[in-house]
Amino acid sequence: MEPLAPLPHGIIIAATPLGNIYDASPRLRQALASATVIAAEDTRRARNLASALGVEITGQIISNFDHNESARVAQLLEHARTGQVVVVTDAGMPSVSDPGFPLVDAAHEAGIPVTCFPGPSAVPTALALSGLPVGKFAFDGFAPRKAGARRAWLESLRSETRAVCFFESPHRIAETLAQAAEILGETRRAAVCRELTKTYEEVRRGGLGELAAWAADGLRGEISVVIEGASGESELDLAELVALGLERVHAGEKVKTVAGELAATHGASKKELYDAIIAAK
Secondary structure, eight states: OOOOOOOOSEEEEEOBOSSOGGGOOHHHHHHHHHOSEEEESSHHHHHHHHHHTTOOOOSEEEEOOTTTHHHHHHHHHHHHHHSEEEEEOSSBOTTSSSTTHHHHHHHHHHTOOEEEEOOOOHHHHHHHHHOSOOSSEEEEEEOOSSHHHHHHHHHHTTTOOSEEEEEEOTTTHHHHHHHHHHHHOTTSEEEEEESTTSTTOEEEEEEHHHHHHHHTTOOOSOEEEEEOOOOOSOOOOHHHHHHHHHHHHHTTOOHHHHHHHHHHHHTOOHHHHHHHHHHHO
């Protein structure tokens, strides 16, 4: 194997392990040991990472996190003109729902070289593990925190034919999955990926309704979710579903049962369909 080339000057985006230290690349080790500056989301974690890798940091470590990264841009660009600024986050690829974007954007505009030392990222890891069709996908970052914004976002996924990957907090995952099952249908397939590459890694697959019931008691750890894309086939609109529902209700079936089954089959909102059938009776 050829020896590593010297570090290039400019900005270096370097992926760090999600959990398993052995996922660190030789170039990450080199960057931590040799860079002029390390711009770290958490300086303590960067030092701990270097120590775990048996690397001694010789350059300056500068904090670069969500609330100060815009103010750091000019300082870091100045360092990058004559040396190397390595950008690392707590885990995974910088700028993918992590600090890094403002600096990379400004470096390109200033004509300062930018390169990447690729490596771990939760997004492609979750997509690969999901076992769902992910040839085309969208990444939506963290799911909206507020219920109203989350509902609007989930509504936008009704006809999305690409798989969708997103991150979620363990404190909100049960509510998000329940709302997704209501809006996208309980049978729409998904995968919940937890603690990727770590000791207690877990991937749970199933329909959104099944996953919502499983998560109801709470989950722990870092969570990534993949939802299968819509089939793309022509679906019945609400008026047509209501007409089908009324036929079954008039035949003696309960509205709740009919709305639930039709919503699951056609990827509709159970509540919306239930309300519409009641209004049409």
